[in-house]
Amino acid sequence: MARIGFVGLGNMGLPMAGNLTKAGHEVLGFDIGGAALEAARAAGLALGDDLAHAVREAEVVVTMLPAGPQVRAVHLGEDGILRRAAPGALLIDASTIDVATAREVADAADAAGYAMLDAPVSGGVGGAEAGSLTFMAGGSEDAFARARPVLAAMGKTIVHCGGPGTGQAAKICNNMMLGIQMLSVCEAMVLAENLGLDPAKLFEVASRSSGQCWSLTAYCPVPGPVPASPANRGYRPGFATAMMLKDLRLAQSAAQAAGSPTPLGAQAAQLYGLFAQNGNDGLDFSAIIRMMRGQAG
Numbered sequence: 001m002a003r004i005g006f007v008g009l010g011n012m013g014l015p016m017a018g019n020l021t022k023a024g025h026e027v028l029g030f031d032i033g034g035a036a037l038e039a040a041r042a043a044g045l046a047l048g049d050d051l052a053h054a055v056r057e058a059e060v061v062v063t064m065l066p067a068g069p070q071v072r073a074v075h076l077g078e079d080g081i082l083r084r085a086a087p088g089a090l091l092i093d094a095s096t097i098d099v100a101t102a103r104e105v106a107d108a109a110d111a112a113g114y115a116m117l118d119a120p121v122s123g124g125v126g127g128a129e130a131g132s133l134t135f136m137a138g139g140s141e142d143a144f145a146r147a148r149p150v151l152a153a154m155g156k157t158i159v160h161c162g163g164p165g166t167g168q169a170a171k172i173c174n175n176m177m178l179g180i181q182m183l184s185v186c187e188a189m190v191l192a193e194n195l196g197l198d199p200a201k202l203f204e205v206a207s208r209s210s211g212q213c214w215s216l217t218a219y220c221p222v223p224g225p226v227p228a229s230p231a232n233r234g235y236r237p238g239f240a241t242a243m244m245l246k247d248l249r250l251a252q253s254a255a256q257a258a259g260s261p262t263p264l265g266a267q268a269a270q271l272y273g274l275f276a277q278n279g280n281d282g283l284d285f286s287a288i289i290r291m292m293r294g295q296a297g
Contacts, residue, residue: 001025002150005058007051007074007081008095009036012121013064015128016094016154017045020062022131023153030054052084060150061085064094067246068101075105082112090146091116094135096172096247099165099254106139106164115143118164119151120171124239132156136174138167172254175247179268179285181215186289189222193293200224221286230284238284245272245281 001024006017009031017040021027029040030048040047048054051074055061061081065071071093075081081091091114093105102118109116117139127133133155137144144160151158161170188211192202203225207217219238220226230238237243248269255262275288 002059003057004150005048005055005061007054007061008064009040010064011125012128014040014043014045016064018043019131019154020150021045025153028054028058052079055081055085057086058089059086060090060092062092062094068097071095071097071105072101076108082108082114085114087113089114090143092119092147092150093117094119094121096120097168098250099168100257102138102168103165115140115146117143117147118167119147120167121155122171122174135159136161136167136170138162138165169254172247172251175244176251176262176265176268178215179244179248179272180264181213182221182286183268183271183288185213185215186221186292189289190292219286221289230286235284235287240281241272241276241283241285241287242281244285245269245276248272
């Protein structure tokens with residue numbers, strides 16, 4: 001078992017840290033948000049007095065932060081992890097951020113003598129709570145081997161994608177596919193309704209034929225066919241529209257930098273941007289079916 005510093009105790013980070021504790025690891029958490037700290041205390045998680053306290057004796061430091069600027073600041077700042085972590089600690093960043101920042105921070109960590117993985121996750125809050133997340137890891141083979149027992153306490157599928165930044169690349173490519181697929185399912189369901197076809201019957205057909213995809217069979221955007229989908233609880237996330245839009249925009253930024261055309265990804269980003277700006281950013285991303293019905297701005 002390892003001594004782990006866990007930085008970022010929000011909706012995803014807190015249950016992830018809790019699962020590490022349940023697995024027998026010694027976890028010391030930290031967050032700059034008062035509400036997050038209160039939730040962590042209520043959950044019984046041991047907390048550091050500050051960032052330095054949380055990481056200075058840790059063998060492994062896990063970060064789960066909102067975006068690239070926070071990851072850069074927490075690692076590279078004057079009082080950041082690269083100045084405060086124990087020598088030889090393994091750094092695992094589970095945030096979803098841009099590929100360029102992931103590689104910048106990994107290079108700085110390497111120069112400072114730390115092994116590092118970018119290891120964003122898929123599975124949402126439910127997966128974090130259940131310990132069933134998918135980790136997409138980028139970094140050296142040695143760092144991945146060291147990290148695997150830690151990641152296994154939080155997830156069920158752990159994939160080494162390649163060198164630094166490839167975990168982030170896998171995450172944004174996967175979620176670009178997810179966003180595009182959800183739009184196609186929503187369009188088809190609304191068309192079915194307008195043609196007088198019961199969406200449940202379309203589900204019965206498409207889920208067993210060539211229209212089958214995860215957005216349909218596991219996350220159907222109409223109530224009924226998939227009882228666990230957010231459509232059956234008023235589109236409470238799940239995976240919020242704001243998070244989908246963040247990932248689609250990260251994919252567009254990466255595509256532009258790589259000179260790789262993604263016309264469907266660009267259209268998906270535009271549609272989710274329109275849906276979010278009309279006050280729907282806190283709804284599950286599958287709620288975009290409401291916009292296609294003319295019900296959401």
